[in-house]
Amino acid sequence: MAAYPCSAARPTGLILAGGRGTRMGGRDKGLQPLHGEPLALHVARRLASQVQALVISANRNLDVYAALGAPFHARVVSDASNDYAGPLAGLLAGLRAAQTDFVLCAPCDAPHLPLDLARHLAASLEGARADIATVTTTDAQGHVSLHPVFALVRTSLADDLAAFLAAGERKVRTWYARHMHVEVPFEDEHAFYNANSLQELAELERT
Template sequence: MEPTRRPTRERITGLVLAGGRGTRMGGVDKGLQPLHGEPLAAHVLKRLAPQTGALLISANRHTDIYAALGAPFGATIVADTLPDFPGPLAGLLAGLRSAQSDYLLSAPCDTPWLPVDLGARLAEALESSAADIATVTTSDAGGNASLHPVFALLRTRLADDLADFLQAGERKVRAWYARHTTVEVAFTDERAFYNINSLQELADLERHRGPG
């Protein structure tokens, strides 16, 4: 692998993170909950697929259903190698280990309006900053900044370091990012990163075409 190769689309593997417990949704599999006639994960796949080469779906339950969802996009299902749903870093590790590319672009399964230029903008920032990780920030109307760390472009060479971090019992995404050169990319449309956290939110959004 040549770490200095440019993060062009064909060198980026996409990863949809759908391996969580769905605790705030009462334990249901969040990525499979319907919105406007399609599972949330399907919305994310449609937006992520044009931005990447290969595609992966991180899933620990209902893998046959996710395989069917991912089939039109040629997506492969990957599962956590650590037990008990240890969080998004475990999904990232599975993606980094499985990707046959220099870069991994991740997005959570509950964000159906993610930007269509997410990969391009993160790739530009990663390359220009010579960073290891590029992630997303937004600001609300009051100017308050928010970090969206599971939207990220990462160099796949980071897999071993992440494995060591998790093996040490660490679980926080931001703490792991702090170990590496990370660039934060400001996006102006905060609504594009809206994540659906409850069945009530999902029901409310079913009556609209977008958040807010």
Template sequence: MSIPTGQITGLVLAGGRGTRMGGLDKGLQLLRGEPLALHVLKRLAPQTGPVLISANRHVERYAELGAAFGATVVGDSLPGFPGPLAGLLAGLRAAQTGFVLSAPCDTPNLPADLARQLVDALDANAADIATVTTRDANGESVLHPVVALLRTSLADDLAAFLAAGERKVRAWYARHTTVEVGFTDGRAFYNANSLRELADLERA
């Protein structure tokens, strides 16, 4: 890869309300006997250098999960669970590397070449952000916006965007040079937003 692995910080986004899971902490729900967030850590860690977990609840539990990977837990600087961009900002601020590779805590089957493909696209397009698209059963493009490789130099702009009351990931990406990278296996990015979807993953 043109960007060394050690220059990429992995970021597991586990700071949400878990609204569609009835308020449960999504990253701590079990899949095949292990918390979802641990599955994501196991996918990200071999592709990155340092690892961070963005969490606003059960911080000690996340610290335990991340200990084997040397992961640090970071929380949102904004109150009230303001969404994934706040988690991204926490990661961008905490990272000591030039890049952050983020993924939500409920995507346990991320591809092993995720970092390589996003790095190649970021490089080829001189982009600030590289994110993921797949195709649904009808052939329509599906964006997975918070599975993304971002330059940590974007932190100040993101902070200003959030301070203005903005929350939409796509709107912030539109302010920067963003490249969408197509992946053929949509199952690799399947996310369990609800207990039913988690049960579907378990059966699969």
């Protein structure tokens, strides 16, 4: 494993907006409105303050995402294949596009993500001397949830991820398990709430 660089605290930010939106009836999830603005725009604002550069992973409506990301000088990238291979395919596109040692990825439908996400993940990654740091939360009943698409990932893992996907693998946790990784606890469970359906989006609208 390479030595831990201080650049982990100022990575490239990656918004994952390339899914099918199946549970939203095929709608482009990142462009669905929350308080009158696209979900992905809420995420971009909170992520941009934590990163050196911003990338948006999208597989449709590329011009719309380019306009959405323009105020943040964001680059829009797409999966290498057109089969909607899941979040790891979007992560790979982001790792390939990044010019920093690490990528901080987040889904396009989590508008309340923490403003100190990068700092906490970087600190825990350094302490564990790991290559990937991701998020856990604990609910009032003590149940621990893993939020794997919120992660700080070393960009040098791109080739390994490409091979993993080429082998037909898709599961995020399975790929993480191939590498030194750390799960970082966060107290605010609401910060990682994401809208997978129109009902969940309506719930976010009320908060």
